[in-house]
Each structure stands twice: as C-alpha cells, then as structure tokens.
Amino acid sequence: MAYKRQFYPGTSLPAKNRRKFYDPNYKLEKLRDVAMDDVVRILGHRKPGEDYKSIHPPLDECNEPDCPVRQMVVPIEGAKKGDRIRYVQFTDSVYWAPAIPYIRANMYMSRLRGIDTGTLSGRQIIEMRERDLEKVSKEYIDNETFDPARTGIRGATVHGHACRLDENGLMFDAWQRYRWNAKKGEVEYVKDQVAIPLDKPISVGKPMEDKWLKAHTTMFRADGVDMRDDAEVMAQNLRIHRLRTLCGYQSFAQKE
C-alpha cells in the first residue's frame, strides 16, 4: 500500500489550519500585493535594481565533480547563479497572529526548497540564496500567514511578540519599524528590517479583523481552543514526548 503523507493530527480548528499551512498542495490565500521592489527595500540587503552579489561563479562555469546526488538535486535559481545567502525574519505576536514560529518552521520545510530555517521563541528566520529569498519573502508577506499588525519583519531586536498590543492594535516594536496610518487605516513600514529608515513609507495593507484571525488561528490557547480538548493532538504530543524521554532521537530503538 502506498504511503499517503499526513501533516498534523486532530479535528480542532487550529489543527485544521495547521494542516493547511503544512500541506504544499494547499494554496495559501493571497491577501495583499506588496510590490517586489518594496519587499527588497524592507529586506534591506540590496537596493532595488542593483545586481545580486555572488559568492561563487555560476554552477555552469564550475567544474562540479561527477556526483549522482548533484545530478539528482536540481539547484534553486540563486544557487545556480552563485548568490549570497541572505535572510528574512518574521516575528509573530502571541495575540492571535496567523502563524507561530514552530508552525512556520514546519511549513517552510514542507513547502520550500533550498532554505535553512531557525526557530526562536517569537521569531523564525529563513536563510536562503538572495533572489529566491526575495520571492519567498514576497509570497509570505502577501499570503494568509501574515497579518500587518501582528506579524513583524524584524532582523534584529525582535522583542515584542509576548507584549500586549499597543493602542492601535500593533505588536510592540522598540524600534518602530512600522506605524499605524490612521487616515488610510493601514500599517506602513518606515524602516527596513534592521531599522534603517526607508526613503518613503511602504504600506503592507490593512490589519485583519479579530474574527478573521480567530478563524484562521494556528494557536492552541486557553482562551481559544485548548490543546487538551483535541484528543488526537494530545495523544500525538504525548507519544513524541514519551519517545524523546525514553530514547532521545532514537525512537526506532524503543519497542512498544
């Protein structure tokens, strides 16, 4: 019998939403369209229109050793051209941001090629070849994993994910990379991800409503859906915990 890939257990709303994020066959909903040049400005690694800097010659010009793995794995565009590795880092508020770091890690590993990702308490970094990183950043700013008010693009000093929101409903940022434009009712970036001021504000759209956020949440929360109410999720988590405790990363060695 052919194995059919499964993504996440459970029948609760966050479990269903997690499955959507993880499943590469599910097309994440596009909610906004931030121009590519503006994404490049927010990332701050190069100026729009500037050439990509490279760290090695294009792969075509390299004398690659005769290796079956190299022949099997198709390099991503940036790797072919020899681009630098650059990063983007998203911070997710605990107050109903659509995604959370561990979910992002699983989602990226499930959907993207050629990345290195790291999870921290409130943020998730993607390291990738520059031109591919820009495409990925745009995709994940435009789609339903991003909320302008409760998700931040922050390269350094990301503190704020566990703080209360400010009076405008934005996640706290000590460097104030983005601000509330009351006239337009939109959030706009005035600094890049490491807080270097931008020439002009870049709008990333209107914050999502609370109702939408709660319907699209991937968080199990005591004031939302409690993880203990989803028996299958609990059973799976306890199984992982038990196997880790008993045999570390050698779960295959445990005889049940």
Add this chain to the structure above:
Amino acid sequence: MAKKPPQEQIPLPEVLIFPARLLKAETTEKLLNRIYDDVPHVRHITVSGESLPATLNAGPGKGLPAEHPERRIIKVKGQEVELRLLVGRVFVEIDDIDNVDDSLARIESICNELLPFGFSLEVGRYSKFKPTVTDYKKCR
C-alpha cells in the same frame, strides 16, 4: 530588660492599573494628570512598561537614532518629564489606608473614560517600602 526591636514600617497601599493595551504617551499624560487632579491622597505614581531606547543598540544601524514617536517629553502636574517607556503598568501609591476604597472608585471611573480597550485594577504593594538587606550591605 531586652531592647525592643525597631517598629516595622507599615507599607502604604498601591493601586495597580493594568491596561489591556500598552499606552501611548498622550494617554499616559492624560491618565497621570487626571489621577493627580481628581484622586485625593495620591502620594506618588510610578510607571513601568516596555523600554524605548533612544538609539539602535544592535544590528548594522547600531548608534542611529531610534526615533520612536512615543518616546517624548510629557507634562505631568505642570512639570516636564521624559517618558522613555510605552507604559504597561501604573502604580498609584495612596497615603491613607482608610481612603483606598474611595480612591479606587475614582481611579476606576477615570480609567473607564480613558482606557476604552479594557483594564484591571488591583490593590497591593508592588515596590519595596523599606531598605532591604542588600541595600544595607551596599550602604545605600
């Protein structure tokens, strides 16, 4: 006859205002002035919250001004005070323990007016009111 130990100082009560959102400088200014003006027996108000640094302290822009619009000078009781926080907690010290209930009611009505997003109030003591052993050892 044994020497009597020095009498313990009685801590003054504090009312903790815990807003559901971090407060803008403008709201903080209004709230503090209203409490000082309208609530009797207020001895002292302390605020705490999230620090807003004057300059970027990390990354490639280290040393550049952070220019957070909420880090600014506010006027409290006619005096200019530099607010370096996005305020998340306000502690109002009441100098008369018999008037705590009345002060609490007045603070609640001010908060109802100024903090429409919600808040909670508590009475307790949240800061030290007498020197600690560490203070003694450090000769403070």
